[in-house]
Amino acid sequence: MNNRNVYDIEVSDYKGLTYKLEAFRSKVILxxxxxxxxxxxxxxxxxxxxxxxxxxxxxxxxxxxxxxxDNRQPGSNEEILKISREKFGVTFPVLAKISVNGNDEHPLFTHLKNEQPGIFGSPIKWNFTKFIIDRQGNVVNRFLPMEDPLDISANIEILLQESSS
Incomplete structure (x- = not known):
């Protein structure tokens, strides 16, 4: 799995439509x-x-x-999308509910954890663990759940600048 290209991994949207992360090639992905x-x-x-x-x-x-x-994400994919949009104002892609650890973990999270094991080991410890993927598909960083997303702006800026030069 370590040699797998992130762009070959398939994900499903909230409707269950499956596509490869290839759709996001050349983007910096969080x-x-x-x-x-x-x-x-x-x-x-x-x-x-x-x-x-x-x-x-x-x-x-x-x-x-x-x-x-801790059962922090009940509901169907449609219900999750509705809450994400209406309560939190989210316009970025909200994909289908998955598992991030264990026997049924999604292949994307297996890949992310292999590439960036984290300071406390590979398993995801809680919700809102963040991974940055550069425009070439490299998993370049992992951030803890309590890390404020706005505090990683500098990392995003660097990747956007590196990628455009």
Whole structure:
């Protein structure tokens, strides 16, 4: 799996339509495992702020709802999308609910964790763990759930500048 190209990994949108991350090639991607009933759910608003600030420069946030931690993401994909849009103002892609750890974990999160194991080991510890993927598909950083999304702006800026030069 370590040699797998991130762009070959398939994801599903909230309607269940499947496509490869190839659709986001040449963008800087911030992948976040989300939950609308988590103590960190207000980060969705800050993630939207980042998306609005950088989307025209080739940046995208991908939200992957999950229910791995304390049942913080109940509901169907449609219900999750509605809450994300109406309560938190999210306009970036909200994909289908997945698992981020365990036997049924999504291949994307297996890849992300292999590339950026984290300071406490590979497993995702809680909702709102963030991974940045550069325009070449390299997983370049991992951020803890409590890390404020706005505090990673400098990392995004660097990747956007490096990628455009």
């Amino acid at each position: 992948v976040v495992n989300t939950a609308t009933e988590c103590i960190y759910s207000e980060q969705l608003k800050k993630l939207e702020t980042l998306f609005q600030k950088y989307k025209d420069r080739g940046f995208v946030v991908l939200s992957f709802p999950n229910n791995n931690f």
